[in-house]
Amino acid sequence: MRGLLAALVAASVLILMGGAAAAHANYVKSNPASDARLTKPPTDVRVTFSETPDAHGSDVAVLDVNANRVDKHDVTLVSDEPNTLRVSVGAIGDGGYIVSWTTVSAVDGHETKGAFAFAINAPLPAIKDIGPSAPPPTALEIAGRALSYAGMAVLTGLAFFTMFIRIPADDAESQRERRLVIVGGAALVAGSALLVLNQGTNIPGRLLLLLALRAFAGVVALVSLAVPPRFLPADARREGIAFLGLAAGLTATLVSHAAASGDLGSVAVDYLHVTAISIWSGGVVAFSYVAMPSAGNADPRQLGATIWRFSLTALVAVAVIISTGTWAAFDRLVLIEDLVETPYGIALLAKIVLLGGLLALGALNLLVWGPRMRRGLTSSAQFWRGVMGETALFAGVLVAAAFLTSFAPPAQANGAAFDETKHISGIRIELLTATTLPGRNRFVVRVQQGLTPISGAEKVALRFTMVEHDMGEQELVATERAPGEYVAEGSPTAMLGTWKVQVIVRLAGRPDITALFTVPVSQAAGQEATTKIIAIPPYQLIVFAEPFQPQAGAPLTINVVVVDAKGDPVTGKKVHATFSGPATAPPLDAVENTAELGPGRYRFTVPGLEAGSWKITISVSDAGSGVYDLEVTR
Amino acid sequence: MTRLISLVAAATVVVSSFIIYGGTAAAHERRMVGPYQFVVGWLNEPAYVGLMNSLDLRVTDTRVTPAKAVEGLEKTVTADVQSGGLAPLSLTVTARFGTAGAYNGYVMPTATGTYIFHIKGKVESLDIDEKFESGPGRFGDIEPTTALQYPNKVPAANEIGTRLGDLQSGVDQTRLLSGAAVVIGVIALGAAFAMSRRRA
Numbered sequence: 001m002r003g004l005l006a007a008l009v010a011a012s013v014l015i016l017m018g019g020a021a022a023a024h025a026n027y028v029k030s031n032p033a034s035d036a037r038l039t040k041p042p043t044d045v046r047v048t049f050s051e052t053p054d055a056h057g058s059d060v061a062v063l064d065v066n067a068n069r070v071d072k073h074d075v076t077l078v079s080d081e082p083n084t085l086r087v088s089v090g091a092i093g094d095g096g097y098i099v100s101w102t103t104v105s106a107v108d109g110h111e112t113k114g115a116f117a118f119a120i121n122a123p124l125p126a127i128k129d130i131g132p133s134a135p136p137p138t139a140l141e142i143a144g145r146a147l148s149y150a151g152m153a154v155l156t157g158l159a160f161f162t163m164f165i166r167i168p169a170d171d172a173e174s175q176r177e178r179r180l181v182i183v184g185g186a187a188l189v190a191g192s193a194l195l196v197l198n199q200g201t202n203i204p205g206r207l208l209l210l211l212a213l214r215a216f217a218g219v220v221a222l223v224s225l226a227v228p229p230r231f232l233p234a235d236a237r238r239e240g241i242a243f244l245g246l247a248a249g250l251t252a253t254l255v256s257h258a259a260a261s262g263d264l265g266s267v268a269v270d271y272l273h274v275t276a277i278s279i280w281s282g283g284v285v286a287f288s289y290v291a292m293p294s295a296g297n298a299d300p301r302q303l304g305a306t307i308w309r310f311s312l313t314a315l316v317a318v319a320v321i322i323s324t325g326t327w328a329a330f331d332r333l334v335l336i337e338d339l340v341e342t343p344y345g346i347a348l349l350a351k352i353v354l355l356g357g358l359l360a361l362g363a364l365n366l367l368v369w370g371p372r373m374r375r376g377l378t379s380s381a382q383f384w385r386g387v388m389g390e391t392a393l394f395a396g397v398l399v400a401a402a403f404l405t406s407f408a409p410p411a412q413a414n415g416a417a418f419d420e421t422k423h424i425s426g427i428r429i430e431l432l433t434a435t436t437l438p439g440r441n442r443f444v445v446r447v448q449q450g451l452t453p454i455s456g457a458e459k460v461a462l463r464f465t466m467v468e469h470d471m472g473e474q475e476l477v478a479t480e481r482a483p484g485e486y487v488a489e490g491s492p493t494a495m496l497g498t499w500k501v502q503v504i505v506r507l508a509g510r511p512d513i514t515a516l517f518t519v520p521v522s523q524a525a526g527q528e529a530t531t532k533i534i535a536i537p538p539y540q541l542i543v544f545a546e547p548f549q550p551q552a553g554a555p556l557t558i559n560v561v562v563v564d565a566k567g568d569p570v571t572g573k574k575v576h577a578t579f580s581g582p583a584t585a586p587p588l589d590a591v592e593n594t595a596e597l598g599p600g601r602y603r604f605t606v607p608g609l610e611a612g613s614w615k616i617t618i619s620v621s622d623a624g625s626g627v628y629d630l631e632v633t634r
Numbered sequence: 635m636t637r638l639i640s641l642v643a644a645a646t647v648v649v650s651s652f653i654i655y656g657g658t659a660a661a662h663e664r665r666m667v668g669p670y671q672f673v674v675g676w677l678n679e680p681a682y683v684g685l686m687n688s689l690d691l692r693v694t695d696t697r698v699t700p701a702k703a704v705e706g707l708e709k710t711v712t713a714d715v716q717s718g719g720l721a722p723l724s725l726t727v728t729a730r731f732g733t734a735g736a737y738n739g740y741v742m743p744t745a746t747g748t749y750i751f752h753i754k755g756k757v758e759s760l761d762i763d764e765k766f767e768s769g770p771g772r773f774g775d776i777e778p779t780t781a782l783q784y785p786n787k788v789p790a791a792n793e794i795g796t797r798l799g800d801l802q803s804g805v806d807q808t809r810l811l812s813g814a815a816v817v818i819g820v821i822a823l824g825a826a827f828a829m830s831r832r833r834a
């Protein structure tokens with residue numbers, strides 16, 4: 001029977017993990033791309049996120065510069081593109097447009113929002129402040145989480161305490177044990193109900209299922225008390241309640257930030273953390289409520305022995321909590337300063353401080369009061385006060401944990417190829433790049449104080465120097481595209497190698513803040529697909545597209561380097577291209593500009609192509625022609 | 635033969651001087667403001683922190699060939715220098731002795747990084763208000779002297795300021811912790827005293 005239960009639990013974990021990806025669905029890419037300058041209107045807008053958003057509560061709105069919605073309100077998940085929402089766009093004219101998106105996490109129902117812009121034959125519009133990207137939790141959510149965690153802790157800790165530390169000695173203790181089961185079961189049911197209420201009708205199906213299972217565990221615990229002992233002996237009931245507590249803990253882990261990563265290791269670590277803290281905190285409650293009232297009049301040596309057994313269990317739990325908690329903190333914090341600068345970090349710090357207080361009280365029980373009582377000296381009053389203090393601190397820990405699991409952790413998944421954060425003079429500077437391939441790139445600098453974006457910087461500049469070769473120093477000046485977000489585009493990192501990127505942020509009234517990043521620019525898998533050598537005797541053509549992965553409707557450049565048999569550049573040729581693919585595109589003549597592009601370099605500027613496979617026939621005036629294959633993505 | 639070698643050597647020195655001079659001039663920003671060409675940079679480049687330096691401003695009128703140096707600007711233009719987003723410092727613009735159309739404005743930069751020269755006023759009848767910022771393709775930033783220092787490394791003034799700030803912060807934290815420890819100690823002593831009285 002127990003084997004079957006274990007198999008059921010394991011199967012449930014695997015099934016539920018399958019749908020988990022990240023607790024906050026963040027922007028990864030879109031079509032049109034962020035800040036795309038198009039020559040003709042798109043028929044739809046597609047946004048890809050770091051996890052599958054719950055389509056029910058998510059939205060993608062396309063707004064014109066007057067904030068009028070111009071899409072068709074038909075947001076759906078795209079079946080052939082993972083984690084992607086699409087919305088149809090009607091006939092829209094030239095101008096700037098803002099895509100405002102909101103996602104609801106399918107894992108824990110948390111909301112994330114953001115915006116980006118694109119333009120059709122017009123300047124890019126400014127992106128207005130849309131508020132925090134992850135709105136703060138509601139009081140209902142905090143209460144629901146804290147109650148749920150309390151229920152899990154009471155059921156699990158009580159069961160372990162009464163099974164392994166001290167079996168209830170008399171009817172009074174058994175009665176108190178039953179009351180605690182009622183409290184734990186009711187807390188689970190009430191906490192789950194509050195969380196469902198908080199989500200309202202936008203609750204994702206997976207979250208609803210897990211909350212229902214959690215509430216069901218509470219109900220079963222309550223019902224178990226009504227079963228006569230001849231059908232359910234006390235030992236079996238305790239085992240069952242331990243299982244229900246552990247199962248409820250599993251539902252918490254499966255809607256946690258750990259489930260966010262989709263990594264089974266993270267989930268296992270989180271579950272160990274939840275279980276250890278439940279055994280310790282619930283055990284303290286069981287000790288104070290079930291065992292202490294009877295123990296007050298008993299031989300202090302008995303109480304001392306119980307303290308010793310419980311302290312050993314607590315020590316193991318503490319070791320597990322510290323090790324798993326440290327691992328999780330490294331996983332979810334970006335900088336140590338996050339502990340005091342971010343809501344998630346502050347909640348974590350509060351939890352650490354409270355656990356520190358608990359450790360001190362636990363040590364007092366283990367090292368002072370316990371030994372005194374084992375020697376026959378009465379210290380039960382002091383011990384009682386200590387246990388009550390521990391219980392109060394545990395209540396604080398549960399509330400801190402409720403906040404902790406409600407806030408978005410600083411380490412968030414996104415689609416950037418390079419993402420690093422530095423903390424300089426109290427300012428967080430985050431550098432993100434769209435790709436680490438050589439050539440044209442988009443550099444995003446996020447400037448924040450804590451998690452508050454810093455708008456209106458006097459200047460944000462990026463300076464590029466190459467480590468391996470002396471390529472001189474180049475500068476790009478970024479413009480503010482959204483509150484605290486500064487964007488620059490260009491091709492300073494044109495060569496494969498290691499680049500030092502110095503980000504200079506100028507704020508009024510203070511010296512420049514300078515952060516240095518090391519960005520590797522490498523040849524990624526698949527890049528060779530866009531850089532090809534075409535033989536057109538007596539010449540060879542090296543052809544590559546910018547950007548390396550062209551998107552439908554967005555302008556692109558096709559570069560052609562013509563070299564002779566010796567590898568020397570060939571100048572003064574007429575290079576011509578014709579296009580065949582999913583739609584018609586007019587033929588083009590390449591521009592040769594030796595002064596700016598270099599000798600033998602020719603360039604086609606293509607206004608935009610439809611998505612699909614294109615064959616571009618490139619001919620050289622006094623030679624033949626060759627075909628360049630190009631894949632244009634949606 | 636010796637005379638020929640001397641001539642070649644002299645010519646080499648002259649050509650090298652031009653090359654070196656040309657390289658230095660390249661580390662200045664050139665900008666046309668109306669018909670006038672402004673060449674702006676540091677007088678001593680590379681420019682190092684903690685060393686006396688100066689604005690190097692040269693203005694020529696390009697309407698005539700060859701371009702004519704514009705003189706007398708020390709009376710009609712003002713200049714200030716700004717480091718980062720800090721409040722600017724006004725410079726005293728003086729004509730450079732012996733070089734027509736060249737002007738100085740002395741300053742000792744005490745922080746590394748980007749500097750901006752802001753020049754405004756009148757050039758003959760033209761109103762000007764131009765900002766020249768150090769950086770790639772323009773003129774050099776103020777660089778640290780660390781790599782050049784030997785045998786001891788001396789921190790720059792701004793580094794000393796930062797370190798003193800860090801030290802002060804550490805002292806403040808220690809003071810806070812000491813205060814907290816004293817409070818906890820007093821409470822513990824009070825509790826111990828109360829418990830011992832109760833036991834007695």
